[in-house]
Amino acid sequence: MPARALMVLGTASHVGKSLLTAGLCRIFRQNGWRVAPFKAQNMALNSAATPDGGEIGRAQALQAEACELAPTTDMNPILIKPSSDQTAQYVVQGKVWRNLTARDYFSFRVRELFPRVLESYTRLAEQFDLIVLEGAGSPAEINLRDYDIVNMRMAHAANAACLLVGDIDRGGVFASLVGTLVLLDEADRARIRGTVINKFRGDRKLLEPGLAMLEAHTQRPCVGVVPYLPNLKLDEEDSVALEDRQTPARIWKSLPNTPERPLRIGVIALPWMSNFTDFDALAAEPSVALAFLERPEDVAAADVIILPGTKQTLHDLRYLRERGFVPPLLAHARTRPLVGICGGMQILGQRIEDPTGAEGGGWDEGLGCLPIVTVLRSRKWTTPATGRWRPPTLFGQPAPNLRAEGYEIHLGETVYAPGAEGLFDVVRATGEQVVDGAVSPDGRIIGTYLHGLFDDDNFRHHFIAAVRRMCHLSPAESLRSYRSERRQRLDDLAAALRTALDVTRIERWLAA
Template identity: 80%
Template structure:
């Protein structure tokens, strides 16, 4: 394994490991190094399709972007996609491996899969100068120590210098940093070269006595206090990150009913919602007020409703019925736009069949808005794609941009009724040409398998213009260039880390 290795560990989930890893990747890339990210095992419903036809965690795709390289499945060889409180789908080196309970995985499968993790790491390490690894949760989960393959076992395998990160914004940062080190075994503790305090607000002078005591207790330097970076809006993975994005449809009540008001876009908050980052670019637009809808009564205020992707299509379809969403969505679709993405599109079809037990088996009727039937398959389609709009208008309005980029991640095969109208012609990265999506007979309902389509600036601006026109709202006077802003946010992150971290010390650990 030729590459040098730096590993970012955390005292808990959501302390900022993913974002700090992305920032460090950016810094080293700016210094001219060939750098790549790596996370041995990830648990997330947010995922990305790679050009090599696999599926990895969304954060590793962001980190690859920070490195200026395409994402590959070797960057995240094990992706765990929860299916229930006790079971999950396991994606290994980009492909669906099997569905297992957590007990079965930890008892029997971890050691079986670790050689494949090392395989991926070795391939990656042979191509770059430096790998920045990310841990998961905490390395001090003492009940899982002997079965851990993402934290200290991987740190030893990569011979990585490790940073331990704590989140001061959530409180208890000194206790969590010291406690984590106390619970580690000697060999693991020796890997930790220094600590980092993340998400600090206020006067750092007030923190200095605590930093001195922290270094005395841990016998390690604190190599930085990273400030709380507001409005960074970069991809994260877990449900805690989703909570930070949630808004409530009740805030729409405060919007004035004027022609220049924001467009109200509602996303149904499904229990197993996946790839919620699909909507970050829409939420960032000044002319949009996006909310995650948790109650059927909130649908009425929306100008347009989106039924998002889900890891459990059949179960979430049942949720729509039991919670009263089904009738509300059908009423909405008679007069306003309704959009289904991936699993959302499948639920809007005529029927969903699961003959192979991909989601437990069975068949259920869809909401009947789109002339399609979905058959869930064993093999998942995971590929970037470029779409060309097949229909002349969208919701009866012309669209200024008829081309879109995105990616597919789905188990279902779509069967079209004889009179069905598809939404896009897709050119997949694999070279395959297929039709995608569907349009309802009244034109108010559309569906597509494409994730990330709203990240495409031209398509998003055209989409917003069409819906604003449909809803008799004035054209947007201010639009965001999301892709440029994303590039700038990564640079802003790198600039903040370069100032707040002792990069010279970190580089000495790496022998750079």
């Protein structure tokens, strides 16, 4: 018997579809369903590596975690990673397929790619009782309806009961829910079984007249009003979530100038920053005040600077020069720690070359902080990995048997200058063993290809302790267990949704 299917659609992007899908996955798993997530097509620079060496959207990896599953490429068969305003890299079933303009992609996706989407969905549906699908953007993008493979076309293919979600926090929720249904054709509209209002703040009684009118207009039940849930600290799907990111003006100016104060970690807000969830675990630590830096003058106030991953390394290197970041970054590196993750490490090297046009072609001198040269290639490394720390110290502090778990997602081969030292001995999920990263001769500047290494509690705690001591700050009074707290956050999300949603009615739809 094929799996039952429930689909979470939204009236727009960033209305909360991804987290609602994760929460519903958790509820159904707790209720005894063998459940898996699925999103036919995702657009995000925030991605995750699967154990089989593929790449999917970070949100689907979180949803798999909610189901207590290892992520697979079938859960997100098409991942679109923008590389400019007009072009993107297309990852199909976990592997890079092509770089195309949006116009060219439209001519391919229904004819060539939807069959591959169905292949992935069918494999999942054969293994599980229930698939919880997530849509993208809005199903009522009437100019794109003929090319849609992620919303209603997928809903029909999966025979899915659909929930339509609107975000009341951004205003206009009743108009957006009603308007979306009006713009759908009759067959699509029939798939929508009920509506959900998300991110509600205030007195529920004041909302009741609107809910009654909504149900009258739509002829469908509103199966829940989900409250605004702050501080969930679960992965966001894409950079839209960075609109609310912390800035130095918001958090650093109020910090006391005492040895007990939080560590000021500054992440440079590169235009093409990818995998910004690398820093969620650091930001959750009470002994850390993490901010995203958009102005060169903010660099001087940071104890630690991190250059994050980027989808366009050469572009963002030139951005740093044009915006005046390079002098303060180099000044910072003379006395305080500087860290590069993936593309950020490549920027810290001596040179970046792109002979095959993997990111547009050309070359440029790096910042010269690490003794490496990067040659970008068309091959992409995507794999979970475990690293064993090579240097005897971390920022001057002993680092015996220090390890970190993370994942690689990168283009580029690192060529070491004579005498250069690697940072980790890495074992990839494939069993391959390689040297990763680099460290400056004075030990203050480090770089690695490992995303997610700060999610590793042991490594993060060592990192914080070493940097605080280097900056003459007192030891952290408390440290978080991020991984166990993450499981609890998923349970908390599920508990909140159980209270807010009519889960019994939704399960009846699945049994029909």
